[in-house]
Amino acid sequence: MRRFLMLAAGLSVWFVCVTAQAAVVRYLSQHPLPRKMGGGFCYIDVPHVHDFGPSDPRMYRQVDGQYYFVGDPAPFDYQGPRTAYYGPHPIVEANVQFGHPEYCYLQGPHYHWYAPPPQASFEMRGGAYWFTGTYEPVYYQERPHYVAVNEAYAPIVYARPVVDITLAPAAFHGEIVGGGPGWRAGVVVGAPPPPVVQVGVGINVGGPPSTVIVEHDNGRHRGWEKHEHERGGWRGPPPGRGGGWRGNPQPVARGGGWRGNPQPAPAGGGWRGGQPQPAHGGGGWRGGGGGGKPSHGGGWKR
Amino acid sequence: MRRSTTFVFCSILIGVALAGACGKKSAGGAAGAAAPAHVDGTTHTDAVLDAWKSAGLEPQGFAPVTPPPYVATYCERGTVGGVDATLCEYADDASVDRGQQQIRDEWARTGVHTGVVLRGKRTVLSAVDHELRDPNGKTINQLVQTFRKL
Numbered sequence: 001m002r003r004f005l006m007l008a009a010g011l012s013v014w015f016v017c018v019t020a021q022a023a024v025v026r027y028l029s030q031h032p033l034p035r036k037m038g039g040g041f042c043y044i045d046v047p048h049v050h051d052f053g054p055s056d057p058r059m060y061r062q063v064d065g066q067y068y069f070v071g072d073p074a075p076f077d078y079q080g081p082r083t084a085y086y087g088p089h090p091i092v093e094a095n096v097q098f099g100h101p102e103y104c105y106l107q108g109p110h111y112h113w114y115a116p117p118p119q120a121s122f123e124m125r126g127g128a129y130w131f132t133g134t135y136e137p138v139y140y141q142e143r144p145h146y147v148a149v150n151e152a153y154a155p156i157v158y159a160r161p162v163v164d165i166t167l168a169p170a171a172f173h174g175e176i177v178g179g180g181p182g183w184r185a186g187v188v189v190g191a192p193p194p195p196v197v198q199v200g201v202g203i204n205v206g207g208p209p210s211t212v213i214v215e216h217d218n219g220r221h222r223g224w225e226k227h228e229h230e231r232g233g234w235r236g237p238p239p240g241r242g243g244g245w246r247g248n249p250q251p252v253a254r255g256g257g258w259r260g261n262p263q264p265a266p267a268g269g270g271w272r273g274g275q276p277q278p279a280h281g282g283g284g285w286r287g288g289g290g291g292g293k294p295s296h297g298g299g300w301k302r
Numbered sequence: 303m304r305r306s307t308t309f310v311f312c313s314i315l316i317g318v319a320l321a322g323a324c325g326k327k328s329a330g331g332a333a334g335a336a337a338p339a340h341v342d343g344t345t346h347t348d349a350v351l352d353a354w355k356s357a358g359l360e361p362q363g364f365a366p367v368t369p370p371p372y373v374a375t376y377c378e379r380g381t382v383g384g385v386d387a388t389l390c391e392y393a394d395d396a397s398v399d400r401g402q403q404q405i406r407d408e409w410a411r412t413g414v415h416t417g418v419v420l421r422g423k424r425t426v427l428s429a430v431d432h433e434l435r436d437p438n439g440k441t442i443n444q445l446v447q448t449f450r451k452l
Contacts, residue, residue, distance in 0.1 A: 024410050033438070044439035046446050048418040049409060 024049045029096055030113065031069035032059070032076035040077045045095060058152040063098055070102070071149055072110040075158035083115040084161035087174030088139070089131035092116045101136045105146045106153070108177045109163040123171070126164035132171035338366060338376045341391035344424035345452045347378040350389050354382060357448045359441070361387070372401035374426070384435025385442055388428040398424050418442055422449055 026049050033040045034055035042050075047066060054060050059071035070091060074082065086109050091102045093114040104112070109128055116122040121133025165176050340346050351361045364380030367388070371377060374390035374397070381387065392398045398421055405419045405428050416431040416439060427449045429442045436442055 023413065024406075038437055040438050042416075042439040043443045044416070044418060044446065045443060046418060046420060046450075048416065048439070048442070049406075049414060051413055051415050 023051050023053075025051070025053045026066040028063055028066040028068040029093070030073065030080075031067065032071075032073065032078075041073060041079070043080065056152050058148045061102060061146070063102075068096065068098075068102075070104055070146075072106060072153065072158075072160075073113055074111045074160070075153075075156045078113070080113050081115075082111040082113065082161075084128040084163065085110055085112060086126075086128040086130050086163050086165070086168070087172065087177075088135075088143075089116075089122070089129070090120070090133070092120050092122075101138055103135070103139045103142070103146070105143060105149055107150050107175070109161045111161060121171075123169040125169050126167035128161055128163040130169050130172045131174070132169050135173065338368060338370050341375045341393055341424065344391055345422055347376070347389040347391065347425070350425070350427070350449060350452060351378075353448050353452055354445065357444060359383065359444060359448070364389075372404045372426075372428075373397050374401055382429075382445060383441040384431070384433065385445065386430045386432060387445060388430075390426045390428070392424040392426065395424065398426060401426055416442065418446060420446055420449060422452055 026047065027042070027044075028047055029045045031042050032055065033042050034052055036055075037052055042048075054067050054069075057067075059069060060067040061070050062068070073080070085104070085106075087107060088103055088105050091098070091104055093112075094117060104110075116129055121131060122129040123132050124130075168176065347364070351364055354361050359382050361380055361382050364378045364387075367377040367379050370390060371388075372390055373392075375393045377388060377390040379386070379388045390401060392401060402419050402421065405417075405426075409417050409430075414430055414432065415434055416436065418427070418429045420427045427445065429445050431439075431442060
């Protein structure tokens with residue numbers, strides 16, 4: 001009888017144990033570590049598991065139940081190789097096969113740990129790779145959902161790559177955005193009189209040509225300004241403080257948001273003519289200075 | 303961690319209960335069983351250990367596991383930089399798949415802070431960081447990268 005009771009007790013414990021499932025979260029490659037785990041970066045670049053989930057799912061794509069980090073690793077103490085990109089592009093990490101096109105929706109300059117393969121449609125210009133191919137329909141279908149990755153980066157202060165957008169390739173279909181989350185580098189194309197360019201003014205394209213100023217704030221990168229008067233966007237004359245090109249009349253307000261339809265800008269990328277900006281012409285002008293949330297930023301954009 | 307502790311506790315209880323149920327002490331178990339041998343046609347565990355040493359890693363305490371777990375033909379287990387590593391050689395591809403699945407199932411049951419299971423030919427590397435000795439996974443990644451080159 002005693003043996004029988006002990007056997008029954010053992011089997012009961014065994015049943016409870018085998019039915020209990022531990023938390024196992026699958027990751028496809030490298031990824032940031034949540035702050036509760038001490039922060040930093042996990043450098044395992046093959047499929048692996050942890051007992052914790054991602055800190056911000058907006059920075060991930062789920063592939064067959066595995067989390068794949070699609071963001072910029074730079075703000076997470078990442079110490080591996082970096083390649084600079086500008087604007088949205090297909091994810092071209094050689095070790096990772098999705099079976100279908102997947103896109104990075106980060107706007108503006110950012111890093112990834114992978115470089116594009118030679119056969120991919122990228123051009124290295126102005127310090128970054130620009131995607132010059134054609135976006136698949138899935139890019140537009142999924143953009144409303146995945147563009148939220150930019151909001152995830154909005155409050156993060158870190159050093160983005162410095163990119164000279166005046167060298168944007170003609171075939172780049174994305175938009176030229178004013179700065180970006182945590183990004184204080186400034187690029188001004190045109191000659192606002194006088195050429196007042198402050199640290200962190202972001203990107204402004206438009207206005208009279210002749211001067212190109214690329215500024216960087218020596219690594220301080222204070223990030224997106226929190227004050228509206230410094231947040232970029234077009235601020236017509238007279239010039240105020242903060243950044244932004246202020247030379248020309250206010251562009252036709254067409255709202256912010258991303259409008260990177262597959263409509264190649266005739267002049268390539270942003271409008272950089274010496275004349276007042278076209279009302280509906282190609283390219284685009286985006287207020288600088290960090291511009292607020294990319295999807296809500298002001299400025300003029302074709 | 304708590305689940306791991308629970309699992310260990312459960313295992314002890316089960317062991318005690320089964321021993322009590324069976325009454326007399328169990329027989330010799332694996333004593334007398336033939337020592338497992340390496341599998342031809344795949345990367346041997348000692349070759350992996352040599353590669354890790356050449357890569358600057360320091361494998362410690364590796365010894366054959368008898369009987370081999372995870373339906374393997376031959377296994378060795380030890381640590382590298384605080385990471386528990388198990389190398390198993392398999393006789394056929396189907397066993398490799400079953401073995402990998404058993405490892406994943408075990409992790410799902412017991413929990414694991416960080417775990418990697420990777421196949422090279424018919425040799426499987428399983429690396430587990432139970433005690434957060436490799437918080438950013440650099441040691442595990444080095445184990446994996448070296449293993450993949452073999």
